[in-house]
Amino acid sequence: MNKIIFVPYITPNPQSSERTPKLIHILSGWTEILPVSTDELDNRVYDQNYNKFQRYGLFILSELKTFFNILKIGRKNRDSIIFAEGSYYAFAGAMASKILQIPSVWDNHGNIKDFGAAVGKSNAFIKSNLMMEKIVARAASKIIVVSEKDEDVYKKSGFDRSKFIVIPTCADLSMVTITPKSEAKSKLGIPANKKVILFFGSLNYYPNEDAVRYLIDNAIPDLRKLIPDATLYVAGSGTIENTDDAVMLGYVPDIFLWISAADVCVAPLWKGVGILTKVIDVLSVGCPIVVSSLAVDGIPELVDGKNCLIGTKDNFHEKIAQILCNPELGNTLGNEGRKLILDKYSWEAVAPKLKSCLEAL
Numbered sequence: 001m002n003k004i005i006f007v008p009y010i011t012p013n014p015q016s017s018e019r020t021p022k023l024i025h026i027l028s029g030w031t032e033i034l035p036v037s038t039d040e041l042d043n044r045v046y047d048q049n050y051n052k053f054q055r056y057g058l059f060i061l062s063e064l065k066t067f068f069n070i071l072k073i074g075r076k077n078r079d080s081i082i083f084a085e086g087s088y089y090a091f092a093g094a095m096a097s098k099i100l101q102i103p104s105v106w107d108n109h110g111n112i113k114d115f116g117a118a119v120g121k122s123n124a125f126i127k128s129n130l131m132m133e134k135i136v137a138r139a140a141s142k143i144i145v146v147s148e149k150d151e152d153v154y155k156k157s158g159f160d161r162s163k164f165i166v167i168p169t170c171a172d173l174s175m176v177t178i179t180p181k182s183e184a185k186s187k188l189g190i191p192a193n194k195k196v197i198l199f200f201g202s203l204n205y206y207p208n209e210d211a212v213r214y215l216i217d218n219a220i221p222d223l224r225k226l227i228p229d230a231t232l233y234v235a236g237s238g239t240i241e242n243t244d245d246a247v248m249l250g251y252v253p254d255i256f257l258w259i260s261a262a263d264v265c266v267a268p269l270w271k272g273v274g275i276l277t278k279v280i281d282v283l284s285v286g287c288p289i290v291v292s293s294l295a296v297d298g299i300p301e302l303v304d305g306k307n308c309l310i311g312t313k314d315n316f317h318e319k320i321a322q323i324l325c326n327p328e329l330g331n332t333l334g335n336e337g338r339k340l341i342l343d344k345y346s347w348e349a350v351a352p353k354l355k356s357c358l359e360a361l
Helices: 019-028 040-045 052-076 086-100 112-118 123-139 148-156 181-187 206-224 255-261 277-285 293-298 316-325 327-344 347-359
Strands: 003-009 033-037 080-085 104-107 142-145 164-166 195-200 230-235 247-250 264-267 289-291
Touching (some): 003 052, 003 086, 148 164, 206 230, 327 347
Parallel strands (some): 195 264
16 A cells, blocks of 8 residues: 555554544554644644634635655655545645645544534534535545435535545544443442433533433433432543533543443434544443434444434433333343444444555555
C-alpha cells in the first residue's frame, strides 16, 4: 500500500474508540503514515473568544497552512495518498492532490445537512458548506461515510454515487475488556444490589450535555417513581449545573469497566449525526442499552426489543425500567447487541474493506 499523508494527525491510541485515533492506529499497521499536524492556529478557529469574522479569517489562514504543509510532504512522497478527516481538512487535501496528481480520500463523519440542523446553524451556513463539499467531492478519489443514511443524503444532493464507500465507526474487539457485573461493581465500590444506569460522553459536546440535562430533569425523576433506588452515573469530561440527581464521575480511565458494571446504559441523544460511538462501545461489551431514534439513523440494524430498546422523550424512563425490572430481557438485548458488533461493527470485520479500497487507489 502507498504511504498515507494523514490530516489532521494526532497521536494514535489503540485503546481509544474515537474514529480518528483508531483509524491512524489501523492505517499505521498497513503502511507508513506521513503526519500533517494541527497547531494553535487551528484551535483558534473554533475559539468562541474570537468573533466570527476573526474566526473566518483564521479559518482561511488555517486552510492555507494545511494546504502548503500537504504540498510540502507530498512533493517528497509522490507515491502517497492524502487521507483527510472532515470536510475542512479534506478541502485542503483535495486541492493539494490535484496539484500533486495523487489520490485523496475524504473521511466524512456526518452529512452537513443533518449536522447543521442539529446544532442550529443557519441555512446560509449549510448551503455554503454544501457548496464547498461538492468541490471536495469532485476532487476526491474516494469519499468515506459512516452510515448508509449519510450516503443517501449526499447522493440525493447530487454527489457522484460511484465515489462513496460506507465504513462505519467500529469497535476494536481486541481492546474491549468485559468484566462480570458483580466483579466490576465490587472493583468500583458499588453495592451489588444497586441499580446502575450509565451515561458517558464529553459534556463539552452540546448533544451530550443536552442528553444529561434531559436525564436529570425528566427521565430519572420519572424513573424513581417506579424504581426509587435507581442511580444515574455520568462519566466524561466537562461540567453541568444542578446534578443532585446524578453521580458525576468526570473522566474515567477504563470506560469498559463501568459499562460492565452497569445494569443498563442510556443514550438519549436527540441531536447529532453519524454513528454514536458510545452505542458501539456499549454493544461491544454486551450491556443492554436504551437509545433514542437518532442512534438508529447511524446503526439501522438496531431493533427495539431485539438488540436494544428505543425510547422517546415521553417513555424513555419506562424503557429503562423494563430492563431494570427484567434482567433476562437485559441479558437477551446485550447478547444480541454484541452479536451485531461481531458481525457488522467491529474493525476486525470492516477494516479489510477499507484496506481494499485504499489499495485500489
